[in-house]
Amino acid sequence: MKNSKIQMNTAADNIRIIAAAMVEKAKSGHPGGAMGGADFCNALYSEHLIYDPSDHEWMCRDRFFLDPGHMSPMLYSVLMLCGFFTMDDLKNFRQWGSPTPGHPERNISRGIENTSGPLGQGHTYAVGAALAAKLLYARTGNPGFERERIYSYISDGGVQEEISQGAGRMAGHLGLNNLIMFFDANDIQLSTATKDVISEDTAAKYRSWNWNVLEIDGNDAEQIREALETAKKETDRPTLIIGHCVMGKGAIKADGTSYENNCGTHGAPLGPGAYENTIRNLGGDPDNPFVVSEETAALYANRKAELEAVVAEYRKEEAAWAAANPEKAKLLDDWFHNRLPELPWDKIQQKPNQPTRQGSKVCLQMLSEYVPNMIVSSADLCNSDKTDGFLAHSSTITRDNFAGGFLQAGVSELTMACVCIGAMLHGGIISAMGTFFVFSDYMKPAIRMAALMEVPVKFIWTHDAFRVGEDGPTHEPVEQEAQIRLMEKLKNHSGNDSVRVFRPCDVHATTKAWEMAMNNFDTPTALIFSRQNIDDLPPGSSYEGFSKGAYAVIEEANPDVILVGSGSEISTLVGAGELLKKDGIKYRVVSCPSEGLFRRQSEVYQNEVLPSDAKIFGLTSGLPVTLAGLVGNNGYIHGLDTFGYSAPFKVLDEKLGYTPENIYKEIKAYLEQ
Secondary structure (H helix, E strand, O other), rough: OOOHHHHHHHHHHHHHHHHHHHHHHOOOHHHHHHHHHHHHHHHHHHHHOOOOOOOOOOOOOEEEEEOOOHHHHHHHHHHOOOOOOHHHHHHHOOOOOOOOHHHOOOEHHHEEEEOOOOOOOHHHHHHHHHHHHHHHHHOOHHHHHHHHEEEEEEEEEHHHHHHHHHHHHHHHHHOOOOEEEEEEEEEEEOOOEEOOOOOOHHHHHHHHOEEEEEEEEEEOHHHHHHHHHHHOOOOOOOEEEEOOOOOOOOOOOOOOOEEOOOOOHHHOOOOOOHHHHHHHHHHOOOOOOOOOOOOHHHHHHHHHHHHHHHHHHHHHHHHHHHHHOOOOHHHHHHHHHHOOOOOHHHHOOOOOOHHHHHHHHHHHHHHHHHHHOOEEOOOOOOOOOHHHHHHHHEEEEEEEEEOOOOEOOOOHHHHHHHHHHHHHHHHOEEEEEEEEHHHHHHHHHHHHHHHHHHHOOOOEEEEEOOOOOOOOOOOOOOOOOHHHHHHHHHHHOOOOOEEEEEOOOOOHHHHHHHHHHHHHOOOOOOEEEOOOOOOOOOOOOOOHHHHHEEEEEEEOOOOOOEEEEOOHHHHHHHHHHHHHHHHOOOOEEEEEEOOOOOOOOOHHHHHHOOOOOOEEEEEEEOHHHHHHHHHHOOOEEEEOOOOOOOOOHHHHHHHHHOOHHHHHHHHHHHHHH
C-alpha cells in the first residue's frame, strides 16, 4: 500500500512528538536522532516490513536490527503504533521494571530482534541474520527464507566504529542481497559535527565492498519508498541507503529559533521552552503529547489488515512446501526449537595424550556430520585452532555456496563474533567460532552482548597459556582466563552464569566439554583449549564428574592436601602428586573446568570436593586470582604475575616453575607453613 505524502508526514511527526515526550518525561535520553529518523522508521513499518501481527515469532518474518540503541524512542514509538507496546509503556521509558529501557533489549514478543548496545554491533548482527536466512533456504528450500529481508539502521557512530569495516566487507563479499541498511547521515554526533572527525567518502567505501549504494533525502517519504523498492529488487549485493536526515527535525529552541542540526538535541531532553515549542511546531499538545492522531491510527490499522492478508498467502505457500517436504519441515521445526539429533558422543575415539585443540577437532568432525544447521567460523586460523575439523563433512560458505557450513571470516575477531551471534538471533542456526585465546580481547564487547542477550553461541579459544612458547607474550594469554571467568560469576537476567566456561584437562574431557556446550541453549559457552600435548588422566579415571564443573580425578581418603586447577595444569598436578605419594603425603587432585557450573551444585557437593577447612593448593597458568575463589583464605596459588616470555614451551615450564618437581617442592613448603 502506498500512502500519501501527507499521511506519511503526519505519522512521522506523530512519532517525533511521542519520542521527544518520552525523553522529556524521563528527564534523560536522546531525542534528536529519533526525531530525524522517524520518517524512515515510519516508512519501513507502515509499508515494507513483513511480519505476522498475530505471531511475532513467525520464522520467515522480515527482521529489523537497530544499531544506535540510543534512538530507542523512535523504535518504541513505531512499535507502539504496530501494537507491540502500549502508550503507558512509552510513558515509563527508562524506568524500573519498564519494558522500554534506555537501549532496546531483545524481546521478540515486542518486536525487538536485538539488544542495541555498543555502536557497530547491531548492524553486524543483521549481517549474521541475513546470512542465516541464506543458509536456511539453501538447506531446506523453504520459500519464506528466500523472500525474507533483513533491515538494519546505522548512524554516523556505527559507520565510524571499526567493526563496520568487517561487517561491510563480509556482507559485500558474500553478496547478501537480502540485507538492506539505512544510514542516518545527519552529520551531527553527541559532542561534535561529523565534519570534525571524518572526511571519508562513505558511499565510495561501501561500493568498494560490493554494496549497492543509494543516496536520498532521509526525511522524504517518497524517496525512502523508492529506495526501499529498489533495494528489494537487488539480486547480487547488499544495499546501503544513505539518508541525509535532519537531527532534531522540527525542534525549536526556547527563543523561537531553529534547534535542528544541533548537538544539544542528541543526548539530552529538549528542555523547558524548547520542548513546548517543538511539540507545538509538530502539531502536538505539550500538555498532552502521548496521543496517536486519527490519521496515524488509521494508517497503521490499514497496514495491519494488509499484513494479515499478505502473511496468510505466504503461510499457505510455506504450508504447501512443508506438505511436499515433511522431513525438511520436521528438521526446520527442530532447529527453531533447539532440538538436537542424537549425537554419538560415546563413539568418539580420541587419540591419547593430544592437545585439547586436537580433541576439539575430533568433536567438530562428528558435529559436521550430524548437525546440518550448525556453522563454524574462524578468524583466519582454522588450521591452527583446529576448527577446520568441521570441514570433514561440510564446505566453505561462499556467495555461491550457502549450503556450506564453514565461514572463513578473515582477520576480524569482533566481526566474526557478531555475525555468528546474529545468525543465532535469527533462529534456526547454531554457530561456533574460533581464534587464539589472547585474541578474545578483540571479542569482549560481543561476548558481553551475547551474555546479556543469552545467545548460546560457542566460543572456541585455543593456545590457552604461555605454552604458546616462541610466539612470546604478544600471543601468550595470562590475564584472559581471569577475565572470561568473571563472566561465570556474573548472572544474566534469568539467573544463570552469563557465560559457561570450560577448560578441560585432556582430550577425553574435551569430548565432555563439547557435549555440554551443545546441550547448553541458555547461555554462551566458552571452550578453552591447549596448543601443546597434554597427558591423559591416569588409566581408570572417570569423567562423570565433569558435568558438575569440578570433580576429583585422583582421590584418597582424608587427604593432607587438595590440588586444584584446570586444563593442562592437571597433568602437572598429577605428576607432583606422584612425588608426594613417595613422601607418604595423601592428596586429592581436583579438575575444575567450570567454576561457574561448580558453584551451581549443592553446598554439600561443593564441600565434599573442596572442603572449606582443607589445605588447598591451586595451580594456574594465568593470574593467581583465577583460582582465588576455589582455594579459600588458607590456600596457596602458583600462577603468573608477568606477561610471559618467548621460548620453547618446555623451557618456559622450567623457567616459570610449571614442572611436577617444582610444584612438588612448593606444595611441601606450603604444607610446612
